[in-house]
Amino acid sequence: MSLDYAQLAEWDKEYVWHPFTQMQMWNAADPLIIERGEGSYLIDVQGNRYLDGISSLWVTVHGHTHPILTQAIKEQVDKIAHTTLLGLANVPSIQLAKKLVEITPPGLTKVFYSDAGATAVEIALKIAYQCWQQHPDPQKRQKKKFISLEEAYHGDTVGTISVGGKGSAYATYRDLLFEGYRVPAPYCYRCPLGREREQCNLACLQVVEDIMAKHHQEIAGLIIEPLVQGAAGMITAPDGYLGKIRGLCTKYNILMIADEVAVGFGRTGTLFACEQEGVSPDIMCVAKGLTGGYLPLAATLTTEAIFNAFLGELREGKTFFHGHTFTGNPVGCAVALANIEVIEQTRLIRHIQASARLLSSELKRFKALRHVGDIRQRGLMVGLELVRVKQTKEPYTLEENIGHQVILAARRQGLIIRPLGNVLVLMPILAMSGEQLQQVLAITYQAIKNVTEKESL
Numbered sequence: 001m002s003l004d005y006a007q008l009a010e011w012d013k014e015y016v017w018h019p020f021t022q023m024q025m026w027n028a029a030d031p032l033i034i035e036r037g038e039g040s041y042l043i044d045v046q047g048n049r050y051l052d053g054i055s056s057l058w059v060t061v062h063g064h065t066h067p068i069l070t071q072a073i074k075e076q077v078d079k080i081a082h083t084t085l086l087g088l089a090n091v092p093s094i095q096l097a098k099k100l101v102e103i104t105p106p107g108l109t110k111v112f113y114s115d116a117g118a119t120a121v122e123i124a125l126k127i128a129y130q131c132w133q134q135h136p137d138p139q140k141r142q143k144k145k146f147i148s149l150e151e152a153y154h155g156d157t158v159g160t161i162s163v164g165g166k167g168s169a170y171a172t173y174r175d176l177l178f179e180g181y182r183v184p185a186p187y188c189y190r191c192p193l194g195r196e197r198e199q200c201n202l203a204c205l206q207v208v209e210d211i212m213a214k215h216h217q218e219i220a221g222l223i224i225e226p227l228v229q230g231a232a233g234m235i236t237a238p239d240g241y242l243g244k245i246r247g248l249c250t251k252y253n254i255l256m257i258a259d260e261v262a263v264g265f266g267r268t269g270t271l272f273a274c275e276q277e278g279v280s281p282d283i284m285c286v287a288k289g290l291t292g293g294y295l296p297l298a299a300t301l302t303t304e305a306i307f308n309a310f311l312g313e314l315r316e317g318k319t320f321f322h323g324h325t326f327t328g329n330p331v332g333c334a335v336a337l338a339n340i341e342v343i344e345q346t347r348l349i350r351h352i353q354a355s356a357r358l359l360s361s362e363l364k365r366f367k368a369l370r371h372v373g374d375i376r377q378r379g380l381m382v383g384l385e386l387v388r389v390k391q392t393k394e395p396y397t398l399e400e401n402i403g404h405q406v407i408l409a410a411r412r413q414g415l416i417i418r419p420l421g422n423v424l425v426l427m428p429i430l431a432m433s434g435e436q437l438q439q440v441l442a443i444t445y446q447a448i449k450n451v452t453e454k455e456s457l
């Protein structure tokens with residue numbers, strides 16, 4: 001029996017404060033209320049089915065209600081739902097840590113758990129900072145600042161906004177944030193240095209090196225979203241960029257923090273994005289796809305050398321002072337283990353690579369759309385930048401809210417996607433079939449055309 005939509009909608013507006021949402025706008029519309037999921041589909045309380053084109057905010061790996069992942073949760077809950085990692089260990093958190101060390105880039109040997117992408121990054125920043133503070137050489141203890149990329153997104157906590165792009169969150173909370181160095185994003189479509197990709201010779205990296213050369217004595221770490229700056233609008237870095245960043249961090253003794261929260265677990269076509277340029281970061285953050293999108297769990301991995309910097313007698317105060325109530329939650333860890341097992345058993349990475357090829361060949365026809373200015377893709381991460389005038393790259397205004405209009409048109413045809421400003425994002429479920437992908441593309445194409453070229457639906 002379907003739940004009473006009208007009653008739920010009323011209660012939603014009365015009691016729920018939605019994330020990143022202007023509630024005045026939200027309350028003026030009818031909410032879509034999801035009740036169930038099935039493979040690549042979301043099903044609302046009225047029984048309507050929608051393809052999940054954003055993987056429920058970039059997390060779903062094998063699909064919704066996958067029997068093996070569901071079973072792993074049930075089995076673990078039958079044993080115990082939660083026990084603390086403060087003063088105790090638990091079985092799945094041990095097994096998962098071992099597995100993560102085995103599958104992540106070489107050199108990462110220790111796992112610190114938390115429950116969201118932002119906490120994983122917050123932990124990474126604190127580890128990097130404290131690590132230098134405990135250095136035997138007093139000179140090195142001056143290394144307190146971070147380099148981050150313009151347009152970056154690492155979460156919504158005070159620490160993660162501090163290393164994020166200078167968007168509205170930065171402006172709003174500016175007085176609470178810590179200062180650091182920002183370097184241009186490799187946003188080739190609108191190059192911040194005004195260069196053309198063909199001749200630029202990665203000039204943006206020279207800016208990074210200049211800052212490092214001048215200030216390395218005070219820089220603890222550099223944080224980067226490997227290969228794709230997701231929330232910035234799927235800004236895809238040119239080949240070689242990530243590897244060169246790694247090289248510069250090594251050259252100037254700066255810890256490299258790879259935020260693989262969005263790109264990890266297959267999203268870009270390899271299990272981790274760093275693999276594509278043979279990069280081993282000093283610290284790596286994972287979340288989102290870690291549990292296949294089933295439960296909130298995150299992990300921050302570090303090298304042995306970093307871990308060792310925290311060893312000492314109690315009185316030395318070198319303990320890492322961080323923890324959350326649900327750190328290492330056994331149910332989250334159990335489903336993460338099942339997720340990784342299914343990734344391996346189904347050879348999901350091969351499937352993703354085939355799907356990525358399909359996407360890239362099908363996306364070619366989007367170039368013909370009058371208002372698609374740029375098409376960016378890495379694996380199963382796609383950004384379609386909509387522009388008012390293609391030739392001049394003139395953007396749509398905020399008031400036009402063009403991305404939102406397009407996703408509403410797509411929703412009417414049975415597809416859930418979300419825009420990032422004027423960039424339409426396609427983040428299909430990683431295990432989605434070719435046929436479903438074709439459907440995602442067909443609906444998106446038509447929705448863009450109908451809304452931007454003002455044809456009637």
Ligand SMILES: Cc1ncc(COP(=O)(O)O)c(C=O)c1O
Pocket residue numbers: 115116117118119121153154155156225230231259260261262263287288
């Ligand atoms: C690269 C990156 N880092 C961190 C986060 C924050 O993750 P969470 O929303 O789980 O805190 C996100 C979320 O989109 C992200 O894309």
